[in-house]
Amino acid sequence: MWESKVDDKPLTFHLSGINNQNFIMRDEETGSWWQQVTGEAIQGPMKGRRLNAVFCDELTFATWKREHPEGRVLKPDEKVAAKYEAENWEEEYANFPVVTPTDAADQLKPRTLIVGVELNGASKAYPLESLQQQQLILDELGGVPLFVLIGEDRKSVRAFERRLDGRTLEFFVVTEGEKQQPPSGGNRQLIDAETGSIWDFSGRCQHGQLAGKQLKPIPVLKDYWFDWKIYHPKTAIYLLGERLKQ
Amino acid sequence: METFSPVSPQQKFNRKLAWLILLVIIAISLAVVMIPAMLIMPFKPQTPRAVELSYWLKSWSPIVTVLALIASLALAIWLWIGKRSWWRRSVLVLSMIPVLAATWFARQNHFEWMFNPLGQTAFAKISEAGFVGDKGMVMAVTINGESVAYPVRQMGYHHVVHDTVGGVPIVATY
Known part of the structure; x- marks a missing residue:
């Protein structure tokens, strides 16, 4: 998702090619080619710009509309709606071939779905499966303490800085049956160990000493491992989940 | 009845040369459109060099194909006048087809044949959004208090959607 203006000049983009399974878009105004995943111009007069x-x-x-009841939703184009992918497209795509060079010694399979985080020049890939098992991963990346959290829907993923007013917080989740606090809706709670306050999936504190505080969101990218690795060759991998599986 | 007209070796050579040039022009106009289409094909790996060459060829192909068309038409007319045999004339007419096709293709975006761009972006309120299920994924943005969801099923087809959210012009890509 990008701002479409560069130097106050609005650009109009078109799908116009593919580069190692990530698409290239061309802008009408300058004819430059842009890589979709990085937002960087790779050819043309804008080359090097981001x-x-x-x-x-x-x-x-479901998660989005609960948070944004006033929001608007892009309508399908009725003329081509028949060509949209089926609801289970993710399972189908998992079997698509990977054509870029892969490393046999790699710790993840090319089509493993990962959640990628890039922070202060450091990057790390969290396998989606690990998140589904653990729900919450506390970590530190690029000098920033953070957590990655999967939603109660087991599909939405968000990451937040777990630093608030100069203090680093530890978080844990409590699921139905174990909880002691009044529920804030849903059957899982995110709690910080320092104050016992209850936080929601949008990173806002709902109950307790820190009520009303908002954690700083960190952008995440759900991606295939092979694609993430092309654009983040030095990426670390979160492997604890992988080890827990064995 | 054809009357006998002597053809000098020089004229013969000129004709042969014209045919050869025509052939080369056809090959060039096909190459400038086909090479980039083949280099940046889905499910193939691309090198930065191949992407650069494709960009270069695609930038030049609209003008190159038009010049090729003009040159080949001129050659064909000249050869047409010189040669009376019907089969040679047929070959001349047929030779125009690939050049015309290349000129047309240089002005097409074949990726948008596969994935039609969204002509008119229209939006629904949540209460009217029966087209996306609760478990369906959306790409969501909130800018200056305005929130918009782009269902992944639509985005995975159109790939590129322009919008203005909270006063900021954006391009949603997937």
């Missing part, structure tokens, strides 16, 4: 990223969440519709 579009400004717009913070974007990938959520289930």
Whole structure:
């Protein structure tokens, strides 16, 4: 998701090619080619320029509409709606071939779905499966303490800085049956260990000493491992989840 | 009845040369449109060099194909006048087809044949959004208090959607 203006000049983009399974878009105004995943112009007069990223969440519709009841939703184009992918497209795509060179010694399979985080020049890939098992991963990346959290829908993923007013917080989740606090809706709670306050999926504190505080969101990208690795060759991988599986 | 007209070796050579040039022009006009289409094909790996060459060829192909068309038409007319045999004339007419096709293709975006761009962006309120299920994924943005969801099913087809959210012009890509 990008701002479409560069130097105050609005650009109009078209899908116009593919580069190692990530698409290229061309802008009408300068004819430059832009790589979709990085927002960087790779050819043409704009070469080397980057579009400004717009913070974007990938959520289930249920989670989004609960948070934004006043929002608007892009309508399908009735003329081509028959060509849209089926609801289970993710399972189908998992079997698509990977054509870029892969490393046999790699710790993840090319089509493993990961949640990628890039912070202060450091990057790390969290396998979606690990998140589904653990729900919450506390970590530190690029000198920033953070957590990655999967929604109760088991599909939406968000990351937040777990630093608030100069203090680093530890978080844990309590699921139905174990909880002692009054529920804030849903059957899982995110709690910080320092104050016992209860936080929601949007990073806002709902109950307790820190009520009303908002954690700083960190952009995440749900991606295939092979694609993430092309654009983040030095990426670390979160492997604790992988080890827990064995 | 054809009357006998002597053809000098020089004229013969000129004709042969014209045919050869025509052939080369056809090959060039096909190459400038086909090479980039083949280099940046889905499910193939691309090198930065191949992307650069494709960009270069695609930038030049609209003008190159038109010049090729003009040159080949001129050659064909000249050869047409010089040669009376019907089969040679047929070959001349047929030779125009690939050049015309290349000129047309240089002005097409074949990726948008596969994935039609969204002509008119229209939006629904949540209460009217029966087209996306609760478990369906959306790309969500909030800018200056305005929130918009772009269902991944639509985005995975159109790939590029322009919008203005909270006064900021954006391009949603997937």
